[in-house]
Amino acid sequence: MSPQPVxxxxxxxxxxxxxxxxxxQGVLGGSAVYASAAASLFAPVRFVxxxxxxxxxxxxxxxxxRGVDLSGLERVAGGKTFRWAGRYHFDMNARDTLLTELNxxxxxxxxxxxxxxxxxxxxxxxxxxxxxxKVLDQLPSRPVLAVLDTMNYWIExxxxxxxxxxxIRRMGPSSxxxxxxxxxxxxxxxxxVFAAPAxxxxxxxxxxxxxxxxxxxxxxxxAAEGRVDEPSLRRAVIAGSAVASFCVERFSVExxxxxxxxxxxxxxxxxxxxxxxx
Amino acid sequence: MSPQPVxxxxxxxxxxxxxxxxxxQGVLGGSAVYASAAASLFAPVRFVxxxxxxxxxxxxxxxxxRGVDLSGLERVAGGKTFRWAGRYHFDMNARDTLLTELNxxxxxxxxxxxxxxxxxxxxxxxxxxxxxxKVLDQLPSRPVLAVLDTMNYWIExxxxxxxxxxxIRRMGPSSxxxxxxxxxxxxxxxxxVFAAPAxxxxxxxxxxxxxxxxxxxxxxxxAAEGRVDEPSLRRAVIAGSAVASFCVERFSVExxxxxxxxxxxxxxxxxxxxxxxx
Numbered sequence: 001m002s003p004q005p006v007x008x009x010x011x012x013x014x015x016x017x018x019x020x021x022x023x024x025q026g027v028l029g030g031s032a033v034y035a036s037a038a039a040s041l042f043a044p045v046r047f048v049x050x051x052x053x054x055x056x057x058x059x060x061x062x063x064x065x066r067g068v069d070l071s072g073l074e075r076v077a078g079g080k081t082f083r084w085a086g087r088y089h090f091d092m093n094a095r096d097t098l099l100t101e102l103n104x105x106x107x108x109x110x111x112x113x114x115x116x117x118x119x120x121x122x123x124x125x126x127x128x129x130x131x132x133x134k135v136l137d138q139l140p141s142r143p144v145l146a147v148l149d150t151m152n153y154w155i156e157x158x159x160x161x162x163x164x165x166x167x168i169r170r171m172g173p174s175s176x177x178x179x180x181x182x183x184x185x186x187x188x189x190x191x192x193v194f195a196a197p198a199x200x201x202x203x204x205x206x207x208x209x210x211x212x213x214x215x216x217x218x219x220x221x222x223a224a225e226g227r228v229d230e231p232s233l234r235r236a237v238i239a240g241s242a243v244a245s246f247c248v249e250r251f252s253v254e255x256x257x258x259x260x261x262x263x264x265x266x267x268x269x270x271x272x273x274x275x276x277x278x
Numbered sequence: 279m280s281p282q283p284v285x286x287x288x289x290x291x292x293x294x295x296x297x298x299x300x301x302x303q304g305v306l307g308g309s310a311v312y313a314s315a316a317a318s319l320f321a322p323v324r325f326v327x328x329x330x331x332x333x334x335x336x337x338x339x340x341x342x343x344r345g346v347d348l349s350g351l352e353r354v355a356g357g358k359t360f361r362w363a364g365r366y367h368f369d370m371n372a373r374d375t376l377l378t379e380l381n382x383x384x385x386x387x388x389x390x391x392x393x394x395x396x397x398x399x400x401x402x403x404x405x406x407x408x409x410x411x412k413v414l415d416q417l418p419s420r421p422v423l424a425v426l427d428t429m430n431y432w433i434e435x436x437x438x439x440x441x442x443x444x445x446i447r448r449m450g451p452s453s454x455x456x457x458x459x460x461x462x463x464x465x466x467x468x469x470x471v472f473a474a475p476a477x478x479x480x481x482x483x484x485x486x487x488x489x490x491x492x493x494x495x496x497x498x499x500x501a502a503e504g505r506v507d508e509p510s511l512r513r514a515v516i517a518g519s520a521v522a523s524f525c526v527e528r529f530s531v532e533x534x535x536x537x538x539x540x541x542x543x544x545x546x547x548x549x550x551x552x553x554x555x556x
Contacts, residue, residue: 091438162479162480182439183461193552195475195553196555197473197475200471202444231556234554275474276512277512277553
C-alpha cells in the first residue's frame with residue numbers, strides 16, 4: 001500500500017513556557033500543531049484546528065512548506081487563540097499549569113472538510129471526548145486507524161499501566177500506547193506488549209508537546225507504511241519516540257521545524273543501538 | 279572462560295512488609311540474601327553477612343541447596359538480626375519505612391575468608407560506603423568486576439539519569455547501571471547507553487529486594503560468562519531484569535526460591551519479545 005494521508009484534529013495554542021533553561025513567551029503550541037509537525041515528517045497531513053486573530057499570519061508557514069494542508073484551519077475573526085502557561089520543575093516530570101485560557105477553543109466545533117472525510121489515518125489530540133466524538137461522527141465509515149489522545153484525568157487515576165491498558169482495550173480500541181515520557185512507551189496489542197525506551201538525554205530543554213509529537217510521529221509512520229499490524233505498530237512507536245526526542249531539545253516546535261528524513265533515520269538507528277542486545 | 283564464583287557482601291534482614299496485597303511479618307530479607315538468591319541462579323556464590331540468633335536455623339537452607347557457600351555467615355551470639363519494616367503505597371513506587379533497627383548490622387565488620395579474597399566477581403550491597411570499602415581493602419588485587427550498590431541519598435538527589443551516570447563514571451567505575459524499578463534499567467558504558475525495559479506486570483506483589491535481585495542476577499550472569507564486555511553487560515542487565523521480575527511476584531525471597539534454569543530462559547525470551555522491533 002502507498003503512503004496515506006493523516007487527518008489531525010486538536011488544539012492550537014500560544015504558550016508561555018518556563019523551564020530551568022529559560023523562558024519562551026507566546027510561542028506556538030497545541031496538540032494539533034505538534035502532532036502535524038511530527039506526522040508531516042512521514043506523511044501528508046490534513047489539519048483541522050481553531051485559532052484567533054492574534055496568531056501571526058505566517059505561524060503555520062513551516063507546516064505548509066512541509067505539505068500540511070491547512071484547509072481545515074479556522075481563524076475566528078476578533079477571537080483569541082487558546083493560551084496555556086506552564087512552569088516545569090527541575091526534574092521536568094512535573095509541571096505547574098499557571099494559566100489556561102480556552103478562548104476560541106472553548107467553542108471549537110471541528111468541521112472536517114467533505115473531501116477529507118475518508119482520510120484513512122486520523123489523529124485526535126487531547127480534547128474533550130465529546131469533541132473527539134464529533135469528529136468521528138463526521139466520518140462516513142471507520143478509518144483504517146483512529147488514534148485518540150486521552151485526558152490527564154485517566155492518566156493520573158490509572159491503577160497500573162497494564163491494568164489501564166487492558167481496561168481501555170476492553171472498551172474497544174485494539175491497541176493502546178502508554179506514553180511514559182522519559183521512561184519510554186508501552187504498546188499493548190492483542191496479548192502482546194512492546195516496550196520502547198526513551199532516548200536518555202543529558203538535557204531535556206522543554207518537554208511541552210513531546211506527547212503530541214510522539215503521537216504525530218506514531219500515526220505518521222503508520223500512514224507512511226499504509227498498514228497497521230504488530231511490526232508496523234512497533235516501528236511506529238519507535239518513530240514517535242524519535243520525533244519526541246527531537247521535540248524536547250528545543251522550545252516550542254523548534255526542535256521539529258527543520259528535521260530531514262536523514263536525521264530521523266539516524267535517530268531511529270540510535271534507538272536500535274539503545275535497545276539492542278543478543 | 280569458565281563460570282566464575284561471585285562474592286556477595288551485604289545485609290541480612292528480618293522484614294515486616296505491608297503491600298496492598300497483604301502483610302508478611304519477620305520474613306527473610308536483606309541485600310545479601312536477595313542478591314545471593316538471584317546470583318546463585320547463574321553462578322556459585324560466596325556469602326558474607328551478619329545476623330543474630332533470632333534467625334531460624336534453616337533460613338538459608340534453600341541457598342545452601344543451590345550451592346551458596348555460607349562460610350562467611352557470621353551469627354552473633356545473643357545478637358538480633360537487622361530489622362526493617364515498610365509499607366508500600368498503592369502505586370508501589372513509593373514506600374514508607376516504618377522501622378529500621380540495625381542491631382547486629384550496626385557493628386558489621388565484614389571479614390572475607392582468606393580463600394575467597396581472589397574471587398573474580400564481587401557484589402557489595404547497599405551498605406555504608408565505608409563498610410563497602412573495608413571489603414575491597416581485604417582483596418589483594420582488583421577483582422575482574424566489583425559491583426557496588428549505592429545509597430538512596432544519591433538516587434534521590436541525582437539531577438538526571440544521564441548526568442548522574444556520567445558523574446559516577448568520572449569517579450572511576452567503567453560502567454553504571456541506573457535501576458528504575460518498573461521503568462527498567464539503563465546501562466552506561468564508554469560512550470554507549472543500553473535501555474532495558476522492565477516486564478510490565480499486572481500485579482507487583484512485593485517490590486522489596488527487586489533491586490538486589492537485579493544486581494545479583496546481573497553479576498551472576500557476568501560471572502557465568504566469565505567476561506565483562508558490552509554484549510555480556512547488556513545480557514547481564516536483561517538477566518537481572520528477568521530475576522527481578524520473578525522477585526516481585528511473591529513476598530520476601532519466595533519468588534526466587536524454586537526457579538529453574540528453564541524458567542529463567544523463558545523469562546529472558548519474554549524480554550526479547552518485549553523489546554524487539556525491526
